[in-house]
Amino acid sequence: MTTALTEAPADVAPAAAPAQRRRRRATGPLAVLPLLAFVAISFGVPALAMLNGAFTVKDQATGATSYTTANLTGSVQGAYLTALVGSVKLSAVSAGLATVLGLPLAQAVVTSRSRALREAVLSASGVLANFGGVPLAFAFVATLGNSGVLTSRLHLSEHGWNLYSFWGLVVVYLYFLIPLMVLTITPALDGLRSQWREAARNNGATSAQYWRHVALPVLAPSLLGGLVLLFGSAFAAYATAAAMVGSAVPLVTLQIADAISGNVLVGQENVALALSLDMVLIAGLVMAAYLPLQRRSARWLA
Numbered sequence: 001m002t003t004a005l006t007e008a009p010a011d012v013a014p015a016a017a018p019a020q021r022r023r024r025r026a027t028g029p030l031a032v033l034p035l036l037a038f039v040a041i042s043f044g045v046p047a048l049a050m051l052n053g054a055f056t057v058k059d060q061a062t063g064a065t066s067y068t069t070a071n072l073t074g075s076v077q078g079a080y081l082t083a084l085v086g087s088v089k090l091s092a093v094s095a096g097l098a099t100v101l102g103l104p105l106a107q108a109v110v111t112s113r114s115r116a117l118r119e120a121v122l123s124a125s126g127v128l129a130n131f132g133g134v135p136l137a138f139a140f141v142a143t144l145g146n147s148g149v150l151t152s153r154l155h156l157s158e159h160g161w162n163l164y165s166f167w168g169l170v171v172v173y174l175y176f177l178i179p180l181m182v183l184t185i186t187p188a189l190d191g192l193r194s195q196w197r198e199a200a201r202n203n204g205a206t207s208a209q210y211w212r213h214v215a216l217p218v219l220a221p222s223l224l225g226g227l228v229l230l231f232g233s234a235f236a237a238y239a240t241a242a243a244m245v246g247s248a249v250p251l252v253t254l255q256i257a258d259a260i261s262g263n264v265l266v267g268q269e270n271v272a273l274a275l276s277l278d279m280v281l282i283a284g285l286v287m288a289a290y291l292p293l294q295r296r297s298a299r300w301l302a
Contacts, residue, residue: 050273053269053270054273054276056068057070075271075277087252091230097174098173102177102179102226109122109182122182125180132240133239136175137240137243151163164248173234184229185222185223185226196210200213221290225290228290231286236279238253242257259271
């Protein structure tokens, strides 16, 4: 009798397991509903408003609205096109340099035997990657501006240095893009297996050959992903450039702000929305090239 009683729960458990799994599958979609609602409100509503405004033109005389592609056409002409090209160029150059400079720094941190150094560098990178806007612009103006401390002591102006230029903005953007690259590529570097390096050495490969034929091909999708992230961060930056260079360097984010505020022309708010749509399309094209390679890299680094 005792044996039968002790074995009864074991017989009931397999029958109850499918019912529990069915309940979990039934409640699974319900648990995601708050997240879906948040995404729909935070991203869906602004996206629909942007699309509607980008294709809407308002008659200043009658106040009537109509749907047309005039805003999109105007957003890729004249000063707007110059600003769009300038933002793409600035973002690509800054992201490329930050990727090249951030990779060896992250590799030095990963291979370091000091755990304290690794934690300190990663913590500092997390802080610096989120340091931007007006405080960053003020720090560089006080340091490398026309009357900055380093500019005066090192006589940089005599050598053609100008912080309020394209390359000046590149230097400022590198301040937060390099730490962001370190944070992005460090997990991928941790995924490189030591057996791959040992196998390369046993076959007579040098360190340069290992990186060229093994490590870099495996890291290429992750590097491209980091490049995309850095490009997007630089492409969307506004406050730092607005506080430091104003309209001296044509950027699409500055043009959007001017169109919304009416600093140049009145009634260009919908053109600003069309410029925002152009930015979304450019970011989408970059992401479309990145996602297939990211899936291939995941198989190696898993």
